[in-house]
Amino acid sequence: MYGQNTPAKVLVPPDRALPVALRYVIVLTVLAACYFAAARVGLVLRVYYGDITPLWPPSGIAVALLWRYSLRWWPVIVIGEFAVAISLGQSPVMGLIGGIAQSLEALAAVFLLRRLRVEEVLSRPTHVCQFVIFGALLPPLLSATIGATALRFTGVIGAADYFSAWSTWWLGDAMGILIITPFIVQWSKWPFAHAREFYRWFGLMVLLLVAGVTVVTLERAHYVSLFYLLLPFMIVAAAHYGAVGATSTAVIMAALVLGMQIEAKPDDWQTAIKLAFIGATAFAGYLVASAFAAQSRSWRQLSIEQERALITLQSIGDGVISTNANGMTEFMNPAAERITGWAASQARGMPLDCVLALNPSREHDAPAGELNAGPALLRTKEGKWVPIE
Numbered sequence: 013m014y015g016q017n018t019p020a021k022v023l024v025p026p027d028r029a030l031p032v033a034l035r036y037v038i039v040l041t042v043l044a045a046c047y048f049a050a051a052r053v054g055l056v057l058r059v060y061y062g063d064i065t066p067l068w069p070p071s072g073i074a075v076a077l078l079w080r081y082s083l084r085w086w087p088v089i090v091i092g093e094f095a096v097a098i099s100l101g102q103s104p105v106m107g108l109i110g111g112i113a114q115s116l117e118a119l120a121a122v123f124l125l126r127r128l129r130v131e132e133v134l135s136r137p138t139h140v141c142q143f144v145i146f147g148a149l150l151p152p153l154l155s156a157t158i159g160a161t162a163l164r165f166t167g168v169i170g171a172a173d174y175f176s177a178w179s180t181w182w183l184g185d186a187m188g189i190l191i192i193t194p195f196i197v198q199w200s201k202w203p204f205a206h207a208r209e210f211y212r213w214f215g216l217m218v219l220l221l222v223a224g225v226t227v228v229t230l231e232r233a234h235y236v237s238l239f240y241l242l243l244p245f246m247i248v249a250a251a252h253y254g255a256v257g258a259t260s261t262a263v264i265m266a267a268l269v270l271g272m273q274i275e276a277k278p279d280d281w282q283t284a285i286k287l288a289f290i291g292a293t294a295f296a297g298y299l300v301a302s303a304f305a306a307q308s309r310s311w312r313q314l315s316i317e318q319e320r321a322l323i324t325l326q327s328i329g330d331g332v333i334s335t336n337a338n339g340m341t342e343f344m345n346p347a348a349e350r351i352t353g354w355a356a357s358q359a360r361g362m363p364l365d366c367v368l369a370l371n372p373s374r375e376h377d378a379p380a381g382e383l384n385a386g387p388a389l390l391r392t393k394e395g396k397w398v399p400i401e
Contacts, residue, residue, distance in 0.1 A: 047092030068184035072192020152185035258297030353393035
C-alpha cells in the first residue's frame with residue numbers, strides 16, 4: 013500500500029516496450045540521415061584545407077534537437093558526424109572526434125540557453141541577444157578548438173593553416189546555429205493563424221528568391237556585388253511576419269550563397285564575408301521581430317487592463333464620469349447614468365457642467381442665494397435636484 017508521497021509505479025507491458033524502442037531507432041535513423049544530408053549541403057562551401065566549411069547547418073540541427081526537443085537525441089550528432097567523416101575519406105577517429113566536438117558544442121549551447129531561461133521563440137530583444145552570444149557565438153569556440161587541433165595532430169592540416177581552419181570552423185558552426193536553429197524552432201509547429209497570412213509570406217519569399225537569383229546572375233556577369241542589397245527584405249519580413257519571416261529570409265539568403273558556389277567557385281574570403289553579412293542580417297531581423305512582438309504584447313496587455321478597468325467601472329455603485337482635456341464628457345458608467353439621468357451615448361461630447369450640474373444644498377423653499385451646510389445637490393436631466401456625496 014502506498015503512502016501519500018509515494019510515487020505510483022507504472023508497468024509497461026513487454027509487448028509495448030519493443031515498439032517504443034523501435035520507434036526511437038526509426039526516428040533516430042531519419043534524423044541522422046537529415047543531419048548527414050545537411051552536412052553534404054554545407055560542404056558545398058568547403059575550403060581546401062581540412063574540408064571545413066564556413067556554413068555548417070548540422071550544428072544548427074544539433075542545437076535545435078537538444079534545445080527544442082530532448083537531450084536523448086545526442087546520438088544523432090555522433091552518428092551524423094561519423095558518417096560525414098567516412099564519406100570524406102577521413103579516419104574513423106576523426107569522425108569520432110568531430111561527433112564529440114559537435115555534441116559538446118550543442119550541450120554547452122543548450123546549458124547556457126536554459127540557464128539564462130531564453131525563450132525558444134525569441135520574442136524578446138534580450139533573449140535574442142542572449143541566444144546570439146551564448147547560443148551561437150561562444151559554444152563554437154569549443155568545437156572549433158577541438159576540431160582544428162585534431163586536424164592538426166592527425167596531419168590533415170599544417171601549422172600554417174591552423175588559424176584559418178579554426179576560424180572557418182568557428183564561423184561555420186556559429187552561422188549554422190544562428191540561421192538553422194531558429195528556423196527549425198519556428199517551424200516546429202505551423203506558425204500562421206490564417207491562410208491569408210501564409211499566402212502573403214509565401215509571396216514575399218518568392219519575391220526574395222527572384223531578387224536573389226537576379227543578384228546571382230548579375231554577379232556571374234562580373235558586375236559589382238549586389239548581394240548586400242537584399243537587406244531590406246529581411247527588415248520587411250521580420251516586421252510583418254516576425255521570427256518566421258526573419259528565419260525564412262536568412263535560410264533563403266544562405267541558399268543563394270550555396271548556389272553561387274555550385275555554379276562558379278568564388279573567392280573563399282568573399283564567401284565568408286557574405287555569410288557573416290547573413291548572420292548580422294539575421295541578428296537584425298530577430299531584433300526587429302522581437303521588438304514588434306514586444307509591442308504587440310504591450311498592446312494586448314493594455315487592452316486587457318482597459319477591459320478589466322471597464323468591467324470594474326461598470327460594476328461599482330459609485331458614479332464615474334471621465335472627460336477629455338477640454339472638459340467634454342467621454343465616458344459614464346451605469347451608476348452615473350442612473351444618478352444623472354443622462355445616457356452615456358447622449359452625454360458623450362457634452363460639457364461636464366451640463367451633465368454634472370452641481371449646486372450646494374439648500375432648503376426647498378429657500379431663495380436661490382440662501383445657502384446652508386449639507387450635501388451637494390445634483391440637477392438631473394429631468395430637472396430634479398437630488399443630494400449626492
